[in-house]
Amino acid sequence: MKDELEIFNQIFSTTKEAIEKFMNMLDPVIEFAKDDHERLYYHHIYEEEEQRLSRLDVLIPLISKFESMEDAQAFSPTNNEFNRLLQELNLEKFGLHNFVEHLDLALFQFTDEERSTLLKKLRTDAYKDYQQVKEMLMEINKRFDHDYVDPHAHHDKDHDHLALPNDAQGKKVSSMKKGFSVGSLKT
Amino acid sequence: MKDELEIFNQIFSTTKEAIEKFMNMLDPVIEFAKDDHERLYYHHIYEEEEQRLSRLDVLIPLISKFESMEDAQAFSPTNNEFNRLLQELNLEKFGLHNFVEHLDLALFQFTDEERSTLLKKLRTDAYKDYQQVKEMLMEINKRFDHDYVDPHAHHDKDHDHLALPNDAQGKKVSSMKKGFSVGSLKT
Numbered sequence: 001m002k003d004e005l006e007i008f009n010q011i012f013s014t015t016k017e018a019i020e021k022f023m024n025m026l027d028p029v030i031e032f033a034k035d036d037h038e039r040l041y042y043h044h045i046y047e048e049e050e051q052r053l054s055r056l057d058v059l060i061p062l063i064s065k066f067e068s069m070e071d072a073q074a075f076s077p078t079n080n081e082f083n084r085l086l087q088e089l090n091l092e093k094f095g096l097h098n099f100v101e102h103l104d105l106a107l108f109q110f111t112d113e114e115r116s117t118l119l120k121k122l123r124t125d126a127y128k129d130y131q132q133v134k135e136m137l138m139e140i141n142k143r144f145d146h147d148y149v150d151p152h153a154h155h156d157k158d159h160d161h162l163a164l165p166n167d168a169q170g171k172k173v174s175s176m177k178k179g180f181s182v183g184s185l186k187t
Numbered sequence: 188m189k190d191e192l193e194i195f196n197q198i199f200s201t202t203k204e205a206i207e208k209f210m211n212m213l214d215p216v217i218e219f220a221k222d223d224h225e226r227l228y229y230h231h232i233y234e235e236e237e238q239r240l241s242r243l244d245v246l247i248p249l250i251s252k253f254e255s256m257e258d259a260q261a262f263s264p265t266n267n268e269f270n271r272l273l274q275e276l277n278l279e280k281f282g283l284h285n286f287v288e289h290l291d292l293a294l295f296q297f298t299d300e301e302r303s304t305l306l307k308k309l310r311t312d313a314y315k316d317y318q319q320v321k322e323m324l325m326e327i328n329k330r331f332d333h334d335y336v337d338p339h340a341h342h343d344k345d346h347d348h349l350a351l352p353n354d355a356q357g358k359k360v361s362s363m364k365k366g367f368s369v370g371s372l373k374t
Contacts, residue, residue, distance in 0.1 A: 037295045044288045048235075051281050080267035087271075091278075094238050101231045108224045 001075045004136055005067045008089060011129045012060050015096060018122045019053050022103070025115060045102050052095045059088045077144050086144065093137055096130040100162050127162060188262045191323055192254045195276060198316045199247050202283060205309045206240050209290070212302060232289050239282045246275045264331050273331065280324055283317040287349050314349060 026046045033039035062085055066074065077083055103123040110116060213233045220226035249272055253261065264270055290310040297303055 037292075040288065040291055040295075044285070044292065047288075048285060084271070084274075098231070098235060101227065101234075104227060105224075105231065108227075 001140075002067060004140065005063055007132070007136065009060065009063045009067060011133060012056050012063065012092065015099065015126065015129060016053065016056050016060070018126060019049050019056075019099070021118065022099075022106075022122060023049055023053075025106075025110070025118070029110075045105070048098065049102065052092070052099070055088070055092065055095070059092060062088065086140065089133070090137060090141075093130070093133050096126055096133055097162065100126045100130055130162065188327075189254060191327065192250050194319070194323065196247065196250045196254060198320060199243055199250065199279065202286065202313065202316060203240060203243050203247070205313060206236050206243075206286070208305065209286075209293075209309060210236055210240075212293070212297070212305070216297075232292070235285065236289065239279075239286070242275070242279065242282070246279060249275065273327065276320070277324060277328075280317070280320050283313055283320060284349065287313045287317055317349065 023046055026042050030039055030042045030046060033042065062081075066082070066085060069075075073079070075082055077086075100123060103119055103126060107116060107119050107123065110119060210233055213229050217226055217229045217233060220229065249268075253269070253272060256262075260266070262269055264273075287310060290306055290313060294303060294306050294310065297306060
């Protein structure tokens, strides 16, 4: 579990920096939006990432706390704080998922060299981290049979429409619910 | 606390139905989206509401459980499950806030009589419920000095840009961060 906590710590610290970069990019877009619709759109995404940032400010120290614990008993579903840690990690899996989609949506609109280069980099990292968090949590949730119900389990089982950039070139993800395809999103 | 739990139960049961109505509205829009960008946009909102719906499926029974408790000791920050209840309620305050914005964004695009009438109704309810949840939680968080840090406290303190529909006609919310204005959104 300690090794996993170290990876979680690294991933969520990295994504914290990524959020800040993304929010900095959105700042002037919100300020100079061409109309109220555009302003609400980016402001809304900005606020969702801001909410995530604030949750990570609580989660990262909690991960660190468990990283430094020597007592193996602490890593048990009978420990309420450990349960809370698992719940928060499960919530932030969706945070990462939603971040990937925020970046994809931005990639449609910020097509200039500078912003699209940064967005693609953030997207690649966030997608990789999302996959890793998902796999680690699937394993951990199996190991600790706690009372957490994954609200998105069917998504993980049936498909994963957040295809890797390399996978997505010219390819449709056919199993996507609602006939969603990502063929042209990631190139 | 019991009276408050009854109101929370009512609000989150109402919003659950509202989410379902909104998701039903998004379904065909996703299916018949004109391009990948539009499809990702609505699919993303759909998934965020789906995540919220799944969290409410856990939260509502937890509220009911506390509603039926006779032991006053249970309503204490020393009870871990009560802490969890407070944390979840605080999280779903943002869920309601984000829902209002999802509805506002939809109102820009679904301008036909049928959909805009339903959206305005859902928006009015969600905004009222958001305000009430916000006020109740501010009071409760003061009463129980637990370890929850509100990630959005500065928003509640400095301003609330989700103006009431009636307030917003032709009026700018001047205190909005990033110069955001809602003057034309709610009419």
